[in-house]
Amino acid sequence: MSTQAFIGAREFFPGIGTIPFEGRESDNPLAFKVYDADKRIGGKTMAEHLRFAVCYWHSFCNAGHDPFGPGTRHYPWDQVGAPMANAEAKIDAAFEFFTKLGVPYYCFHDVDMAPDADDVGQFERNLKHMVGLAKERQQATGMKLLWGTANLFSHPRYMNGAATNPDFNVVARAAVQVKAMIEATVELGGENYVFWGGREGYASLYNTDMKRELAHMGRFLTMARDYGRSIGFEGSFLIEPKPMEPMKHQYDFDAATSAAFLREHGLDKDFKLNIEGNHATLAGHTFEHDLQVAADAGLLGSIDANMGNPQNGWDTDQFPVNLYDTVGAMLVLLRNGGLGAGGLNFDAKVRRESTDPADLFLAHIGGMDAFARGLEVAHALIESSPLEGWRGERYASFDQGNGQRFENGELSLADLRDHAEAAGEPKQTSGRQEAYENLINRYLVR
Structure with missing residues (x-):
């Protein structure tokens, strides 16, 4: 894009030039604090x-x-x-x-x-x-x-x-x-x-x-x-x-x-x-x-x-x-x-x-x-937080064994019943929603 503002026969926004990126320390209201187009x-x-x-x-x-x-x-x-x-x-x-x-x-x-x-x-x-x-x-x-x-x-x-x-x-x-x-x-x-x-x-x-x-x-x-x-x-x-x-x-x-x-x-x-x-x-x-x-x-x-x-x-x-x-x-x-x-x-x-x-x-x-x-x-x-790993861990039971076979369409409903009998009562696993929310907050304020 042209770095020069398009001005026709008349300028409709006088006194306002191209909006610059000045970073988070800037107190200029007509400047970007975060959006740096080339970053x-x-x-x-x-x-x-x-x-x-x-x-x-x-x-x-x-x-x-x-x-x-x-x-x-x-x-x-x-x-x-x-x-x-x-x-x-x-x-x-x-x-x-x-x-x-x-x-x-x-x-x-x-x-x-x-x-x-x-x-x-x-x-x-x-x-x-x-x-x-x-x-x-x-x-x-x-x-x-x-x-x-x-x-x-x-x-x-x-x-x-x-x-x-x-x-x-x-x-x-x-x-x-x-x-x-x-x-x-x-x-x-x-x-x-x-x-x-x-x-x-x-x-x-x-x-x-x-x-x-x-x-x-x-x-x-x-x-x-x-x-x-x-x-x-x-x-x-x-x-x-x-x-x-x-x-x-x-x-x-x-x-x-x-x-x-x-x-x-x-x-x-x-x-x-x-x-x-x-x-x-x-x-x-x-x-x-x-x-x-x-x-x-x-x-x-x-x-x-x-x-x-x-x-x-x-x-x-x-x-x-x-x-x-x-x-x-x-x-x-x-x-x-x-x-x-x-x-x-x-x-x-x-x-x-x-x-x-x-x-x-x-x-x-x-x-x-x-x-x-x-x-x-x-x-x-x-890229650098445990977020994606946490999400993956929640579904780890589908990455191997009968869980993987279920995802692949290889099991019947009767097979699921037999698996449940062999596995016994499932262990209660926390969804840890608060941990995820706290993680988002921590990265927001970094």
């Missing part, structure tokens, strides 16, 4: 491990509105003129931010970047124009697209879903956006393509044929996969699980549900999962849990890095600062061999009460430092 951890740099991305929607489109009031931030790129002029100013602001922050990737929905339009042809022209500008800015800065996606949930036409809508005309209109965004992702060299089924679910089973809707969703994703491959898209398609909100029940409830759906429809060779921290907790899981389920299924593709508020039962999309979450996540990633072509996208927004331009930088710096520290700790736990 090597286990054979790869931090940048290569973490593959950070900035999301276009929360960072440049969300002015802080919530169900109880309008936005509190007044973005200068929204005050230029007509919608297309605003979009052109916004893309300059975005690339200025990306390069000053020093991330290698970004992500966007179609209508984040291009003005929406009910007319199909006008929508496609708007998107094509903005994709052309994005390509120019990528070439100028070295920025890359982690993934593209279509917003199939905000427009009123999608109030009853997109691919699962009971009206075929709406399903066809959703295909317009997906087709255009797959083309845009290919044009921009995007490494993945995401589907978040924001309204793919139901509000009431009284009026819903769930079996039919799920079949339609499988058919729609299959068509999208086939089209993407036909135009040269070689990356992964990603499903992003979420249990509810805005719908009462969403069909991509969690990692396990989404994995089963992909296998049922023969999509698991082309699709992986994009796991979001706050979505996992809404499903009653931990972030680490859904990552582990995806990894164990061979379907861990990418991450939306955020966290929720335990006092709020909704998707607060806060920047991740909980080190226990980041250590747990990085343990899963390191054991998985990394994310491949995926990355850590900050699908997070500054709080409604945070209204200074610098707040967007501070939020990303905090999240990047939190994951960098999680990486350091997780790597140390795996």
